[in-house]
Amino acid sequence: GYINRHNYEPAALESAQRYLSKALELDPTLGDAYITYAYVLFFQKNLDAAREKAAQASRLNANQTDLLILQAFLANAEKKSDDAIALANKVVATTGDKTALHQAHQELGRAYTQKKEYDQVEASYEARLKLYPQFAWDHANYSEFLSWRGKYEAAILHAEAALKLMDFGAGHGALAYAYRSKGDHLLWTIGDARQAQQHYHLALEHNPGSSEAHYGAGMACRAIAASQAKSSMLGQCGESIEKALKLNPSLPYAKTVLDKLPDFKVAINMPGRTADEHLKRGLVYLKATGYDEGMKDLQKALEMEPTRIEIYRELDNVLSERREWDAVIAMWTK
Secondary structure, three states: OEEEOOEEOHHHHHHHHHHHHHHHHHOOOOHHHHHHHHHHHHHOOOHHHHHHHHHHHHHOOOOHHHHHHHHHHHHHHOOOHHHHHHHHHHHHHHOOOHHHHHHHHHHHHHHHHHOOOHHHHHHHHHHHHHHOOOOHHHHHHHHHHHHHHOOHHHHHHHHHHHHHHOOOHHHHHHHHHHHHHHHHHHHHHHOOHHHHHHHHHHHHHHOOOOHHHHHHHHHHHHHHHHHHOOHHHHHHHHHHHHHHHHHOOOOOOHHHHHHOHHHHHHHHHOOOOOHHHHHHHHHHHHHOOOHHHHHHHHHHHHHHOOOOHHHHHHHHHHHHHOOOHHHHHHHHHO
């Protein structure tokens, strides 16, 4: 009855509960049954009852390794990260059973996630993959974690490894997320729109339903159109953003960007030969939500006329709105 994470089909949990109740009728001292029962109760959102079953298991002949893992699991559920770490480490120190060790490292990963000690989380993934290098799900989950940490190349490699082991939706989703995350980094941090666009397209090959990838592709397209002064490209850019909005009507900024594309076209078609033209075009870009393009034009205007105070004022307006105080100070100092 497993669905995902801690979610199960209710009927499956009820069926499991009936079997466990029957087992305990036959042997009330069967400690291992209490351990399994605790998990079922937890997945039924009954934490208090799960804790009670765990306590009963600890008083009986339950497998000590399994009991420690259960106790670590419940400690994580209660946000008692240090307790979970201590319990999981006891398992690591006392058993050679690969399955138990995998579960213990999984609980360590959860605990360190709660503590925001992400290097330790990464170590827990590495330990799991050392135990089971052919486990596709661990590669996919690790890939998503690495994407979130900004380690895009490693994320791509682990997602690809997952898909080599098994063709499954979560693997494609992980690879799409890795490509899209790297695309965002290339576009918004590095400023390489062409490489970003390629990564968004790769993301869409694995997850055509990613609104973020469609939006990113549209924004990369818009940046390329601006850099090449090709307003004819904006139709294609708008199509990508429209697809993003169909998939997610509440996607931040997408509707505004789409509505402002005509203004963006005006800016692209404006000449940029003099400081005054760069200033005017930059302001139109900024009005059309083209921050990078607008700032480039304002900076170009400043290079051409470094004593023109109006340009400083416009730059101040933009930078102050974004609370980039160090840049404001440096600009006025100049």
